[in-house]
Amino acid sequence: MDFFQYIDEFRKYIQIPASVKLEALDPSFRPAKRKIINLIGKATYTKIKDAYTSESEDETLKEAIEYVQAALANMMHIDYFKLSASERNSTENKMYKYQEDQTIEINISNTWTELDNLLEILEANNTVFPDFENTDAYKVRDKLIFKNAREFDKEYGIDESAYFYMRTVYIQYEVITDVLTKRGVDIESINQDEKYEYAVKKSLAYEVMARACKQFDYLELPKSLRNDMYNEMRKRDFKQSTSIKEEIFQQLHNKAYDYLLDVEDWIQKQNAGTYEVPEDVNSEDNKFFFTT
Structure with missing residues (x-):
């Protein structure tokens, strides 16, 4: 899974039980990944992913990695949270509907805050992320x-x-x-x-x-x-x-x-x-x- 090797990396952004396996989140990863690629372009996504894999020490790339991780974690948790409702409701962790809605609303808000932060750093560092200028997101935001x-x-x-x-x-x-x-x-x-x-x-x-x-x-x-x-x-x-x-x-x-x-x-x-x-x-x- 891109950007997450261990569940603890995911739990840095979303507090889920440590017993949850990273593989359990895989169905939610692909649509979340696609949303980010659609926004920043495949070339820019790949560059940030490669920086994560190689453990780059470049501060700009490290900051971009954190924004991508945080956005992915919040998006993935929305689907996982919905799908785990039956399991959650059969235990003492049962939640009221308004509490579930609040959790999802927080995830949505956090997702877009992190993506907004990501776009800002991409725009401010066009020498590091030159391919971003070719995306629709950049062309529209520039105007x-x-x-x-x-x-x-x-x-x-x-x-x-x-x-x-x-x-x-x-x-x-x-x-x-x-x-x-x-x-x-x-x-x-x-x-x-x-x-x-x-x-x-x-x-x-x-x-x-x-x-x-x-x-x-x-x-x-x-x-x-x-x-x-x-x-x-x-x-x-x-x-x-x-x-x-x-x-x-x-x-x-x-x-x-x-x-x-x-x-x-x-x-x-x-x-x-x-x-x-x-x-x-x-x-x-x-x-x-x-x-x-």
Whole structure:
């Protein structure tokens, strides 16, 4: 098994009984391995694996090995934990459903935190990991404004959730491409003015949250947003509660376009009256209209 020779190496990241054999985790290893290869590319995965096998002393490679091990261990434990439920429930280690859900949620959160850390070190050390630049993950992340969960969290609180951040990468890329760029925003130069950068980032964050609210299930959303929804649900009857997600989507969407107005106003002033309003801006969905 790649990255684990002994069960103690696995137990460094996941506390399972020492009596568990490493072979018992093998069915969970292959799909976990495939997920990481899909993310960082086979060449980069192989380089990190070879560094583990040869016990490399290179500090960058050693750090990457730990991130891969931790991500693999958490992913593998999710499947193992589910499959061992019947055995666990027949002993004194029986758990309530909410305890099992919490365990899985922790594993998911830890998995994506470790993968986020891994991607950061790959991006920061392109001479050590040159093949990573050929992957889709690198090409997409290179065009983003929020490079990690911490940067996103500064503009809208997502509990620094790497899991949520990674799940919304494609939404962020979509908003940048379909909204900001079409309105004249140059992603590479948004830091030329503090107020302009603030408005761009706020607009992006709120629109990503709006689309995530509409597309994701409740459990896929950050805890802070989920709690707001649950609190609102308690105040209403069931029929009213079904519209809460739509209402919050609209609130977030409208807030995003409030900031986008500031962005477009700044661009218009920079272009000294030469700025042209995008053809698609006067949409009923936007809840506001420009005059030409």
